[in-house]
Structure formats: C-alpha cells, structure tokens
Amino acid sequence: MRLDLVLELLDVPGQLLDVMEPISAAGANIVTIIHQRDVKTEKGMVSVQVTIEGDKETLDAVLNLLRERNVNIVEIDGVIQKEKIRTIIIGKIIESDIKDTIERLNNLEGVLVADLDLKMAEHPKESAAKIIVEADFGMKRDVMNKIKEIGEVKNFLVINEI
C-alpha cells in the first residue's frame, strides 16, 4: 500500500537525508518525492511531499521513526495533522517573561509556538503580541484554555479566535 505524506523541514543542508534515511531503514520504497525549496512557510520551513510504499507494518514503522526524529508531519493521506491557532495578547508581555509564556505553551503535548510577532506600545501603554501555535488536530480548545490561563496569571488580555 501507499502513503502520501507532507512534511515540513528546516531549510538547511542534510534535512532531506534525515527524512529519507528512516524510510529506507524501515524497508519502505519511495515512490515520489517533491521538494520545493523556494516555497517557504511562515516559519521559513520548506514543505516536502513524499509518497512511500510498503506493507502496513513498514509504513507504521516509518511514521514512528519520523516522529522519533521530531520531523514535522503536516499531512497523512490528505488529512491535516496540525492546525493553526492564532491569538493576540495585550499586556506587559516582555516584562512578564516572554520566554516562559512560550515554554508553557510548548509544554502542551503536540503543541508548538510557530510564530510570534510583538508590537511595542508607547509607555505606559501595554504592548501586543500575536502568537501562532501549531497543534495536533483537536487540541484547539486546550490551547485556547491554556493561553487564557497564562493570561490570568500574567494579567494579559487574551484575544482568542472564535
């Protein structure tokens, strides 16, 4: 059987090899591979489409190996694995440890802060930041609640999507 994957890789040399290696190690065949280096995602990553072939066990083993290596799997057989969640927060964002804010989100399983855009406001006003989180499908509520919780602790106004 065949499996279509869309992966996201860092645009640095050697990344593609890191993906091909577990595929062949597990004993699967690569049917096609499309690697578009000039089309970048928001995070500056490049997207790779691979179709692989093998029996079910082999294909499962490939997925496990890729996950072990923290390869970002965006789609499996046309099913999106990640969703994008946008939030804006207003408050004393830098003063209240922005790194910690991001870490608290990243600590959620299957959740990664993919983009952060900060706009400083003039003193004494409060600045605003846009956070884009990529999370496993179905995690949206959890992520939104987590951001709310952080907002309550750090006194941010949280503007979630509806």
Next chain:
Amino acid sequence: MNICIMGFGAVGKGVAKVISIKKDELKKKYGLDLKITGVSDSSGAAISPDGLDPNLLLEVKEKEGRVSQYPEYGTDNLTGLNFLEKVDYDCLVEVTPTNIDDGEPARSHMLKAFKDGKDVVTSNKGPLALNFRELTEAALSNKVKFKYEASVGGAMPIINFAHDTLAGCNFESIFGILNGTTNYILSRMAKEGSAYEQTLKEAQEMGIAETDPTQDVEGLDAACKIVILANSIMNKDVSLKDVYINGISKINQESILLAKKEGYLIKLVAEASDDTLEVSPRLVKSGTPFSVDGTMNVATLNTDLAEDVTVVGRGAGSIETASAILSDLINIWKS
C-alpha cells in the same frame, strides 16, 4: 388588547410611535386593537380605561418631560406597584431602565403583573439576566405569557426565531456580537486607526455611547444578553455572575494591526457553549458574518439539525427595539 407601558424613554416612546403608525394595519391584518390604558415614567403616570392618545402622550412627554402632565388623565407621584393597581390592562410593557444589581424595580413590576394574571412584554435585561427562572416560573404558574424578544439584539430576531422558526432543533452553541456600541468603537478603531479613548469620546458625542459607558465597554451589557440566550434557548440555568467577562477598554492599535495582518478583526463576542459562558474580545475573520461594521448585531446559532444559522440586525434604537416589542404583542394576541 389593553396595554400599559412602564418607562417612557427611547423604547417606551418608540412603542407609542409604532402603535400610532400601525394602528389601522393591526386592526385590518390581525383584528388587534391596541389600546394604551396607562403609561408611567419616573415621576408619575397617565391612566385612562378608554385609552390614551399615543401622539398626545409623545407630545406631552416632549414638551413637559413628564407623562403626568397629560390633560385630564395625568397623575403625579403615581408609579410602580401603585400604578399597576390602578390601571386596567391585559399586558404590561416593561421598559424601565436596566438595573444589573438587583433587577429592580422591573423585577417587582413583572412579578406583580404575573400574580395579577397579566401578560408581560419587556426589553429590560436586568431582571432576566439575574432572575431568569424566577420570572419564567412565575409566568408559567400564573398561566400568563412572558415575552422578551427586544431584550437581546433589539430588532435582530433571535429568541422567538429560535423557539418558533427553529422549533425542534437543539442549540449547541451561540456566538454573537450583541453590543452595538462596542462594535461601533472597534469598527472605527480598525478603519481609522484611532486610539480607544478618542474613539469612545467620538461615540459619546454622536450619542452612540452613553456618558457612563461602563456597561457597554466592560462587556456587562453583552453578558446580560448571552445569559438570557443561554437560559431561554439552551435551557441552561445561569445568571450574570456565571459569565467570564473581559471588555474592550484594553484594546490598542497594536493589537488591531497584528490582527489585520492575519486577515482578522477584533470584535467583542459573547459565547454560550457546552462549557463556556463568556464575553471577550475575539479574533474574527474579515469577510465573514462576524465582521459586521458599525452598531450592527449578529449571532450564529449552532443547531443539531440545521447546522449554523446566522442572523443580523439592528441591536438598538427607539423604533427598531419597539418593533420587537410590537411583534411580541402581536404574537400574544394571536395565541
């Protein structure tokens, strides 16, 4: 049908106006003869069992500031429960100011009307957001009708729409922009790039925001409305204190610009869903029904059978709100 109107401000006067405009039509279409047998404001009343002239009421209120100056039938110092004792009516139109501390005096007015076997139509959010079950149960046990379409979204049809037109559906969630003032401020801030304080001031000068804008900008008004919807449409048992509320006074240009870059707008959205009862600024996609401009209201009902149904309409205004009250009166008459 004899009605008495308590409160003769924007909405009360609107009711008198639409009754005057629609008098013949109501008779022809529904066989309904709406007679205003009593009106009260904060200082007095006018009562006539034969019916007061709506145009004269408006004129007197405009000129003298008090309905008690109505020729022959005006009385000073007759208000509240005493007024309800004196007047001969079938249905009370309760349109006194909203009080979100204890719902009074509207709550007592309505309870008395129920006890006396009278129907009630209201636009007053206070008692509904604080004592919803008390009121609906009092109406039920006295076998009278209680309608409050105008309390949420002004002229935007939602409560009767959900109960009647969408009868048979269960409502899983409700999202709505239910406050026109904040929607106006946020729309202007997004369009003009202006600061919050300045935009609020402009809105006040235009009469869109009140001198004390707290209830609107801090989300309390929208919170009252989502409580009414959650109780009435989703069969919950909640009150104002159960709502998680954040207003719009902290919204700055920086946040609006960040949202814009992503193709989003910031709107004050009320949500009632499974585990959430909340009013807060939210990100909504430009170009969707929730990106409505100005003072418009919008709500999406998520149902089990009909999926999403969205309504849009004018959330306030004298005549607009009176239109919802009139439709409640007609529905009571028809049943």
